[in-house]
Amino acid sequence: MAIKNYSAAAETLIQLSGGKENFITVENCATRVRIQYKDLSKVDKKAIGEMDGVLSVIEKDGLQVVVGPGVCNKLCAAINEILSVDRAASTAAPDAPDVTEEKKKGDFLKIISDIFVPVLPAMIAGGIVQGLNNVLKSVAEARAAAAGIAATETLTAAQVWLQNYHLLNLSNLMGLIYACVFNFLAIYVGYTAAKRLSVDPVLGALIGCITLSGDLTKFGTSAGKGGLIGVIISILVLKYIYKFIQKIIPNQVAVIFVPTLSVLITAALMITILMPVCGVLSDAIVSGLMWILDKTGVFGGFILAACFPTLISTGLHHGLTAIHMEMLNTLGYAPLISVQVMSNAGMVGAACGIFLLSKNEKVRQACRGAIPTSFLCVGEPVIYGVCLPSGFGFITGSIGAGVGGALIRLFNVSFNAMGMAGMSALPLVADGKYLYYLISYFGGAIAACVLTYIVGKARHYE
Structure with a gap:
């Protein structure tokens, strides 16, 4: 079941965490509430994992409570409100107590992940805005050419068309937002x-x-x-x-x-x-x-895309953000991002297969809640809520992601900005290859769905 009362859920989580005094920091990323405790042994991880709305609990660098996009922000805010901690000050300051030895000794990718997670909301906003702006400018260029609109001394033909339809300021504003995110x-x-x-x-x-x-x-x-x-x-x-x-x-x-x-x-x-x-x-x-x-x-697209669900399930995919940004800065496009996004296709496809297979109403309810969210933006809900609990679905979903990765490399689809996954990533596709992106995405999803259904039938999964 979904979380209906965030204050009550926060109170329960605090009680299961050994009380208010056991908390050091509480923050969230796109899908998880990340908590640092003074003493992790006081935390009832199993009970937290069984709470309504909790998809998974990951014990890595403290505790990561996976609840999905939007929900994590509200639950995090509710916890911090009860703890009387200002949201902006909830992350560890330089003079704060040492968090844990585990955090100090975190591997390189984990450290990079922690650095980029707080920046992701701005990067997502900037990437999506720029993607929409690219679509708008592409339409303007096509319409201006078809109408025979000429450029002026200060405006291109596309800008003249945008101005005629009172869209130029909107386009400029979206470009400004993107520049302020990525230039700085x-x-x-x-x-x-x-x-x-x-x-x-x-x-x-x-x-x-x-x-x-x-x-x-x-x-x-x-x-x-x-x-x-x-x-x-x-x-x-x-x-x-x-x-x-x-x-x-x-x-x-x-x-x-x-x-x-x-x-x-x-x-x-x-x-x-x-x-x-x-x-x-x-x-x-x-x-x-x-x-x-x-x-x-x-072949490389298949292998890389098939590995990404494992990275995402551990949160280590954020560690690749620096590499994605170097590609964007150096080349102007990032083919590795499009390969990574195919993990979303595989997991969504596998969740659809499990939905078709299962007669368990609790599983079907989890699918109904997770599939639309993951299809539109992020893959964690289907990963933690459906595929990982099934066991085999995570493997078949990874193979489906590999199929999507192979197709994305076959069509040479790249992204020209960072943002979300699923259908939200469509505006980020470079060179107008939107159709090829959709073919790759649905190709991976269908492959995962069919493979999951076949393997599930063979395993008598219900």
Whole structure:
């Protein structure tokens, strides 16, 4: 059953978590409430997993309670309201208590995931807006050409058409939103990276600002060199420099000299060493991935797409955001995103197969709630609510995702922005290959549905 009373659900979750005093932080991403506890042994994970509306509970870097899009925001806010914690301050500050040793020792992809999760809402909004703007401008170009509209000194023919229909300001506004998200992404990432690595987040934002400055040409480098990877590594360097200077500077003048010297030294190292080296590293990663995608073709698309449901189920897919962004910044498009989105097709198809198979009303109810949401935007509801509980459905869904990935590479479909999955991703498709995206998506979904149904029948699944 879905959550009907968020305050009551929050109260129950707090009680099952060992009480208010056991909480350190509560935040949410697109589909999960992420909770850090002082003592995880006090938490009744099984009981939380059995709560109405909870799709799954993942014990990784604290506890991740999967409840689906929209629901996670409301439940998170309800918990924080009861805990009397300001929503904006619910993430760990630099001077907050150590969260857990597990978090400190998190693997690289997990750390990257934690850095990008807070930025995702803005990235999704910017990506979807730009995708819609691309569709609008494509229609304008076609209509302007058909009507024989000529360009003016200040406007293109498409812009003239948009202006005639009072749509030019809307198009400009959507372009502005996209630019403000992605042109300044290094600042947002600098802030969240510093917060994740227990450094003053505003100093992290400052490091991100420096990497975007046009004055970098005076030092023989250029704005954006090294990309987001360079920003994150620079924040890590800032962390250790800050700690070192903190030890040697007297407390009486620490407030002046610690941040000043830390930023000065880090900026010097970043401009002279880190940005150039990370620039080479970023280019090598993008070139290597493009080589793999180009050389392996449909086979590589199948393997990569089939692996993505596993990454998504563990939340590690967010760790690839930096790579997606490097592709967008370097190439102007990102074929790996379109391959990743095919995981959504496979899981939705498998859930449809389970819906057709099952006679269990609880399973069918879970399918009715999860399939539309996943079809429209994110795959977690069908992954946790339907496919993983069935066992075999996750495997057949992954194979279906592979079929979608093979088709997406066969048609060479790429995305020109980041956003959501499913049908919400349609405006993000580059070069107007919307039909090929739909063929690939439904091809993967149908393959997963048929395979799930066949395997389910063989297993006498009900």
